[in-house]
Amino acid sequence: MGGALGEGFIRRLLNRWALLAATVALVAVVLENNYYLSLLNFIGIHTILVVGLNLLMGYGGQISLGHAAFFGIGAYASGILTATYGVNPWLALIAGLIVCGIAAFLIGVPALKLHGYYLAMATLGFGIIVYIVLNEAQPWTGGPSGLSGIPSLSLGGLKLDTPWRLYLLIWLTVWAILLISANLVDSRTGRALRALHDSEAAARSLGVDTARLKLQVFVWSALYASLAGSLYAHTLNFVAPASFGFMFSIKLVTMVVLGGMASIWGSLMGAAVLTMLPELLAVFHDYETIVFGGILMVVMIFLPRGLVRGILDLWEFRKYKREGVRFQVSGFRD
Amino acid sequence: MILDLQEVSLAFGGVQALNNVSLSVPEGAVKAIIGPNGAGKTTLFNLVSGFLQPQEGRIIFKGEEIQGQPAHLLAAQGIGRTFQLVQLFDHMTVLENVMVGCHRRGHAGLLSGALRLPWTFSEEKAIRQWAWEALEFVGLTDRAHQFAAVLPLGLKRLLEIARALAAQPTILLLDEPASGLDAMETERLRDMILSLKDMGITILLVEHDMSLTMEVAEEIAVLNYGRLIADGPPRAVQKNPEVIAAYLGTDWQA
Numbered sequence: 220m221g222g223a224l225g226e227g228f229i230r231r232l233l234n235r236w237a238l239l240a241a242t243v244a245l246v247a248v249v250l251e252n253n254y255y256l257s258l259l260n261f262i263g264i265h266t267i268l269v270v271g272l273n274l275l276m277g278y279g280g281q282i283s284l285g286h287a288a289f290f291g292i293g294a295y296a297s298g299i300l301t302a303t304y305g306v307n308p309w310l311a312l313i314a315g316l317i318v319c320g321i322a323a324f325l326i327g328v329p330a331l332k333l334h335g336y337y338l339a340m341a342t343l344g345f346g347i348i349v350y351i352v353l354n355e356a357q358p359w360t361g362g363p364s365g366l367s368g369i370p371s372l373s374l375g376g377l378k379l380d381t382p383w384r385l386y387l388l389i390w391l392t393v394w395a396i397l398l399i400s401a402n403l404v405d406s407r408t409g410r411a412l413r414a415l416h417d418s419e420a421a422a423r424s425l426g427v428d429t430a431r432l433k434l435q436v437f438v439w440s441a442l443y444a445s446l447a448g449s450l451y452a453h454t455l456n457f458v459a460p461a462s463f464g465f466m467f468s469i470k471l472v473t474m475v476v477l478g479g480m481a482s483i484w485g486s487l488m489g490a491a492v493l494t495m496l497p498e499l500l501a502v503f504h505d506y507e508t509i510v511f512g513g514i515l516m517v518v519m520i521f522l523p524r525g526l527v528r529g530i531l532d533l534w535e536f537r538k539y540k541r542e543g544v545r546f547q548v549s550g551f552r553d
Numbered sequence: 554m555i556l557d558l559q560e561v562s563l564a565f566g567g568v569q570a571l572n573n574v575s576l577s578v579p580e581g582a583v584k585a586i587i588g589p590n591g592a593g594k595t596t597l598f599n600l601v602s603g604f605l606q607p608q609e610g611r612i613i614f615k616g617e618e619i620q621g622q623p624a625h626l627l628a629a630q631g632i633g634r635t636f637q638l639v640q641l642f643d644h645m646t647v648l649e650n651v652m653v654g655c656h657r658r659g660h661a662g663l664l665s666g667a668l669r670l671p672w673t674f675s676e677e678k679a680i681r682q683w684a685w686e687a688l689e690f691v692g693l694t695d696r697a698h699q700f701a702a703v704l705p706l707g708l709k710r711l712l713e714i715a716r717a718l719a720a721q722p723t724i725l726l727l728d729e730p731a732s733g734l735d736a737m738e739t740e741r742l743r744d745m746i747l748s749l750k751d752m753g754i755t756i757l758l759v760e761h762d763m764s765l766t767m768e769v770a771e772e773i774a775v776l777n778y779g780r781l782i783a784d785g786p787p788r789a790v791q792k793n794p795e796v797i798a799a800y801l802g803t804d805w806q807a
Binding site for chain 2: 399400402403406407408409410411413414416417418420421422423424425426427428429435436439481
């Protein structure tokens with residue numbers, strides 16, 4: 220989506236944001252059913268996570284296989300502070316962001332010196348460590364059976380405890396996150412990030428401090444995950460380590476890949492499809508791991524740029540074929 | 554002298570890539586470095602631009618020692634470069650590629666960019682304008698909104714120059730800019746190097762195309778197996794027997 224700015228692009232962008240807001244509002248009005256609203260809420264939470272991971276992975280080219288850990292840190296920070304210590308949920312959310320940001324910084328400094336598989340392994344290791352801590356630190360986390368009694372968020376005396384109210388909160392947040400992420404991608408920092416992905420050497424030769432940039436984006440995407448984690452804890456009112464394990468990190472990566480690397484809108488798509496699928500197909504449940512693996516393989520082979528980009532590519536290819544003659548003669552040598 | 558290498562050495566394992574090389578580049582000049590493959594030319598570029606550190610010796614740029622400083626800081630101080638194998642940002646448009654070149658001329662951070670704070674608008678506009686001017690200089694404005702990956706090689710090399718130029722270098726290192734170009738494109742490149750010089754930019758050039766090198770360079774340094782075997786005006790270098798034996802071949806003078 221990076222590319223031409225200009226007046227037309229801004230107008231189109233505004234239209235798209237308005238369209239998203241309208242669709243979300245409409246869907247909610249049509250779907251009075253609480254089950255579907257809850258499903259949409261989880262899609263929203265996953266979207267926040269996937270957009271963050273996509274900034275890091277799709278745009279920046281830095282693989283994280285431990286993203287569920289940051290989601291978990293946010294969720295448990297909110298859960299423990301509110302359920303055990305009675306802290307105001309909004310303050311707990313902010314505390315979660317701070318803790319998560321510091322954790323990402325401390326992990327990022329050594330890990331981001333690594334490249335490719337090594338970075339993937341380091342983040343994978345971090346994810347596993349957090350998962351073990353959540354299980355073993357029973358006095359605080361409640362261990363494998365989880366932490367219950369997490370209060371709902373409230374806004375000006377209004378308790379956000381029904382799917383409909385949560386829906387408004389979550390999707391307003393998703394909307395804001397999508398907007399600032401699209402802004403980011405098309406900003407000075409976003410360009411440097413995309414540049415780093417294509418050629419780190421060239422980016423450095425132009426004065427981009429790539430080490431610092433990687434760390435910044437790593438922390439930034441961890442903050443998205445923490446925010447999603449806090450929302451998750453207050454939506455379910457219960458958290459357990461099983462939601463934050465390795466498998467969930469892989470699911471997030473699958474969502475990024477399915478939706479499309481380096482695509483903000485693809486993130487929404489990837490999160491939506493892979494959150495709904497297991498719910499809609501009952502069979503899916505027993506073979507979840509296999510099906511996710513299968514999707515990952517099929518997309519990588521046939522739609523390497525993801526669902527959204529893949530379809531756009533097909534469309535653009537047809538357009539080029541139509542205008543092929545003109546396209547050819549406008550070459551350099553004439 | 555804008556750039557001064559003093560007794561610089563670097564070995565990779567047992568291979569002496571550069572052996573006690575001293576070399577200076579006068580301000581505003583076009584200086585070429587020639588030599589057979591593996592002579593250490595690209596290594597020298599990587600040392601000057603901060604991608605490698607010398608094991609011995611000093612590199613002095615604008616009167617200050619710069620060896621040991623990372624590439625992005627040297628870029629900020631005015632050392633620009635292109636790459637032997639073109640390194641473009643393939644998934645970005647031609648204009649965006651050059652806008653990355655303006656990175657150091659802007660200030661917007663991650664947060665102000667994400668929130669699109671009002672003051673970032675004027676900065677974005679300025680960056681866009683600077684990038685456009687650099688594209689005008691190399692004549693690529695008609696390709697501004699295409700992805701860099703789809704350009705033919707000749708235009709890719711021009712785009713790399715535009716991108717480096719957008720960073721406002723005082724010295725520009727061009728690593729084999731003519732390789733892969735046809736005669737017409739090479740001519741265009743020659744004109745461009747001369748107008749860069751007219752703009753006051755010092756050029757350090759690694760090039761195998763001898764006629765281009767002889768035409769644009771005021772000084773030529775010759776490397777062979779990591780050693781500097783000649784350094785001076787083209788005429789003198791051309792007649793140096795060691796150069797003829799090592800690199801140019803005996804029939805070259807004809």
